Amino acid sequence: MNQVTRKEVAFFGKITAGITHEINNVLAIIQESSGLMEDILDITENGIFPHKDKFVKSLNRIHGQIQRGIDVSSRLNRFAHSSDHCPASLDLNEITEQMVLLASRFARLKNVVLESSPSDPPLIIKSDPVSLEMALFESIEILLNIIGSGGKITLSPRKIQSKCVLGVGYENTVLPEEDFLAKISSTERWTSLQEIMAYLGGTAKVFGLAPEILLYLPESIDD
Amino acid sequence: MNRMKILLVDDEHEFVTTLAERLELRNMNVSIAMDGEAALGFVENDPPQIVVLDVMMPGLSGLEVLEKIKAMDSKIQVILLTGHGATKDGIRGMKLGAFDYLIKPIDIDELIEKLNEAIKSMA
Numbered sequence: 001m002n003q004v005t006r007k008e009v010a011f012f013g014k015i016t017a018g019i020t021h022e023i024n025n026v027l028a029i030i031q032e033s034s035g036l037m038e039d040i041l042d043i044t045e046n047g048i049f050p051h052k053d054k055f056v057k058s059l060n061r062i063h064g065q066i067q068r069g070i071d072v073s074s075r076l077n078r079f080a081h082s083s084d085h086c087p088a089s090l091d092l093n094e095i096t097e098q099m100v101l102l103a104s105r106f107a108r109l110k111n112v113v114l115e116s117s118p119s120d121p122p123l124i125i126k127s128d129p130v131s132l133e134m135a136l137f138e139s140i141e142i143l144l145n146i147i148g149s150g151g152k153i154t155l156s157p158r159k160i161q162s163k164c165v166l167g168v169g170y171e172n173t174v175l176p177e178e179d180f181l182a183k184i185s186s187t188e189r190w191t192s193l194q195e196i197m198a199y200l201g202g203t204a205k206v207f208g209l210a211p212e213i214l215l216y217l218p219e220s221i222d223d
Numbered sequence: 224m225n226r227m228k229i230l231l232v233d234d235e236h237e238f239v240t241t242l243a244e245r246l247e248l249r250n251m252n253v254s255i256a257m258d259g260e261a262a263l264g265f266v267e268n269d270p271p272q273i274v275v276l277d278v279m280m281p282g283l284s285g286l287e288v289l290e291k292i293k294a295m296d297s298k299i300q301v302i303l304l305t306g307h308g309a310t311k312d313g314i315r316g317m318k319l320g321a322f323d324y325l326i327k328p329i330d331i332d333e334l335i336e337k338l339n340e341a342i343k344s345m346a
Contacts, residue, residue, distance in 0.1 A: 021279065021306045025235050028328035032241040035331055039248050070328060074307040081308050 013083035020077040092157035139168035169212035180211035230271035259283030300341040
């Protein structure tokens with residue numbers, strides 16, 4: 001990543017992180033206000049008034065949505081902070097879990113379940129967090145663009161012949177008989193993924209039968 | 224039984240006033256300050272038992288206010304409020320003498336639990 005791009009990424013990261021704090025403040029006010037309504041409800045004499053059940057139901061709905069908002073903004077906050085340090089020491093389990101949370105919506109649009117399968121013990125590498133997240137996201141997008149609806153994409157960090165690998169694999173109960181290898185490697189995104197992996201000092205390979213993209217990563221981007 | 228005496232410090236007016244109302248409903252004696260300078264004024268003139276202090280505030284930061292409070296009266300317990308992605312501030316605050324930290328938006332039951340723990344630790 002060149003210096004200008006790095007500055008742009010840092011700029012977007014800083015602004016986004018700032019906005020997530022603002023969103024959290026808004027959520028905190030909504031949470032306290034609805035909590036106060038509940039408190040008042042609890043101390044209301046006899047506690048009975050017309051349509052109380054609808055009132056309580058609405059309060060519960062507000063609480064549920066606040067929690068959803070907190071989850072979304074905390075994910076966005078973590079993502080925004082990805083650009084804080086580069087290179088950084090990265091736990092590949094954490095990166096894949098983070099990507100599952102961030103990219104699930106894109107998978108859901110194709111009825112695909114996105115999940116991670118953590119490695120034990122965790123694999124720690126020194127790399128560029130933003131570019132690594134981009135490589136993972138590109139891999140997910142490549143698979144989503146060539147498969148039909150349904151199935152599951154699993155992100156699995158693991159060691160293959162003592163090398164750190166991030167696997168992005170697709171499974172479905174019935175896989176169409178297609179040449180996934182040719183299909184994947186002819187996409188523009190595949191070229192883009194190769195470029196990102198070259199910057200990270202690694203390589204991307206694809207296995208065509210049950211399509212899986214394997215991202216081979218060095219233990220340190222400086223290697 | 225004496226009412227717990229608390230000072231809430233946060234620059235978000237709607238947040239701090241609503242939280243104060245909720246704690247008052249639980250029979251606590253609550254004051255509010257919207258910035259670090261005002262908080263230090265309270266500590267000097269009408270010291271609380273516990274300060275619930277936002278870390279990110281304009282002017283004096285929460286951590287600066289914490290240090291000054293501890294220098295003025297080390298017995299006052301401070302619970303910090305941090306944002307997501309700012310847990311480092313909470314940990315730093317504990318090294319500076321904060322009793323604990325909570326992540327905003329907070330859960331009222333969790334806050335009350337921390338307040339009770341802080342009071343017990345003062346006995």
